[in-house]
Amino acid sequence: MEINAAADPESVMSLPELVENVLISGDCADVSNFTQQVGGLPNQSTTKSYGFFRRPLGSTFPFESGVILTSGQAYPAGNTVVAGNPYPDFANGLPGDADLETALGQTNTNDATYVKFEFVPTSPDFNFRFLMASEEYDGSTECAFADSFAFLLKDVTSPNYTNLAVLPDGTPVSVTNINDSTGCPANIPFFEGYDLGDTNYGGRTVVLTASATVIPNRTYEIKLVVADQGDSAWDSAIFLEAGSFNIGLDLGPDLTISAGNAPCSDTPFPLSTNYPGLTHTWYQDGIEVIGETSNILNISSTGIYTVEVELAVGCTGSDEIFVEFAETPIIANALSDLMICDDDNDGFFGLDLTSLNPIIYGAQNPLEFSISYHPTQVDADNNTSALPTVYTNQVAYQQEEIFVRIENNIGTQCYSTDSFLFDVFDSA
Known part of the structure; x- marks a missing residue:
């Protein structure tokens, strides 16, 4: 994994700049009032606790690029292969985080990196994709040290956050809650594996998705925070997919045969948005689908589909999705009794x-x-x-x-x- 590489201009961006320019997609939110707790200055690419990552050629890491937040230093998590786990500890010396502890019912967090900001959405839905990696994944220490991540959301008039970084059953994302240890296995389907080789961490989760429904034109506060728990050693990190913090339209994940979610060729498949009262412009492989202006488009052929909707004055939401159809076989000849x-x-x-x-x-x-x-x-x-x-x-x-x-x-x-x-x- 290339992290804060000199060739990438994003490597010297501040964390707020990374949120605005890398993480967020869509132009339908007014983002402001950033605060942060980070280790290192933006130009300290090899020592700061956050940064920009890019998947190198030949890697099977699930994200092409994005933002990394760590409870140590970001640069040593990639770039040069470090054999064994854990790689040499790079504690960032930061304090823990009370909001993370409250959200997860923890105590004694350390080395917390976070970014907090306000935003005013014009779209009622948003989501983002992430995964958690950790040195604690060594087959035993994940039973004792609950390094964690939280995506905290609240209306600015409310004193209480809601944690969106949870499994489908509401379980928070932490090392102790997702692992395949022999001593304390937990939520194994959400654990990708140990020593995968795409980073220097000892293991990581599968790709997870956080989502929420909000009220347009209301001000919300978001906080992304990752921290060690129980000690300041053996760091953890969150990888946030570039552009996946979608606060505009969302047509959902690509539908492909290889992913097992391709629709069948014998039935038209509906693409839709949550804006039935607005005029839509649909495209197939870059060519406008003439006459289709509703929020539902029934499709029957493989292609890249794009939709554009003016959600408000100056706010055009758009998204695209690749849809591949799987052939439905037929009974070629009716069977006689x-x-x-x-x-x-x-x-x-x-x-x-x-x-x-x-x-x-x-x-x-x-x-x-x-x-x-x-x-x-x-x-x-x-x-x-x-x-x-x-x-x-x-x-x-x-x-x-x-x-x-x-x-x-x-x-x-x-x-x-x-x-x-x-x-x-x-x-x-």
């Missing part, structure tokens, strides 16, 4: 269901799609209770309906179903 003559006249027959597959596939590639058979339509829709390859009717001489499902192997939510009757008769 099967009337089977039973040679031994016992009323039972073992049917090789796979013998029907070529009829269902038609010209479709069997490597791309899978076929299964089920006893009910509900099972076919849910892909449950699949029948064995050779299926024997359950009751002699009683007609059964068998349901078939063909699905996309890489977009299993994209499927089609059909059914046929299976009936066994005596041969004479």
Whole structure:
């Protein structure tokens, strides 16, 4: 990871400048009244407690660039690989933070870096993406030292903050709350892993999203703070994705086959905003979609979609999203009902269901799609209770309906179903 690299002009920005120029996207908020607690001056790129990061070529780090806040020094967290964990400690000598302690129910925080500011939104929704990394992730110390991050929000008329940096169940983001230690495992699905190699920290969380609904034209206060807990050693950091602090429009994350969230090709997919009363301008791959001015656009082809909305005078919100459609397979040929003559006249027959597959596939590639058979339509829709390859009717001489499902192997939510009757008769 490149952190506060000399080639990046953002590396000598102050933390408020980084918030305004790197973190925030959209022009629909009046941001002011910054205060901060940081270690180092803006031009002290190798020692300050915050900075600008950029993903180098070949790295699998999930963010291309953004802002880093640390409970130590930012520069040693990347740039040169430091073997082992922890890397040499670079405590920043800052005090802890009472607001963080109140929000998380902690005591004894140290080395807190924070930025606080006011903003007046013209959009009712905002969100941002982040992840937490720490030296405490070594398989044991995460059980004892709750290094933490908080994204605190309040109306300026309120004395109390709400912490937005929480898991879906409301659990705050801290080392003790997210880890895969053998001694105190917690919320393992939200822990990406140990010693991933993209930073010098011992481990990190998965990408997390914080969001809130606010009242437009009301003044709010935001505070982003990270700190050590219990000691001043073994630093932690928050990586905030550039442009992800979205206080304008948000069409959501990209929808792709590789991410498993691509829509299916047989059904138009609606893109929408929360502004039904305003005029929208939609674009597909940079070309305006003529005649579409509502807050909903139904799409059916892969592309980059952009929307622009004038939310207020001087405030144009915009966002874009890449949508990839997964192919929905079809039942190429309808299956005929099967009337089977039973040679031994016992009323039972073992049917090789796979013998029907070529009829269902038609010209479709069997490597791309899978076929299964089920006893009910509900099972076919849910892909449950699949029948064995050779299926024997359950009751002699009683007609059964068998349901078939063909699905996309890489977009299993994209499927089609059909059914046929299976009936066994005596041969004479």
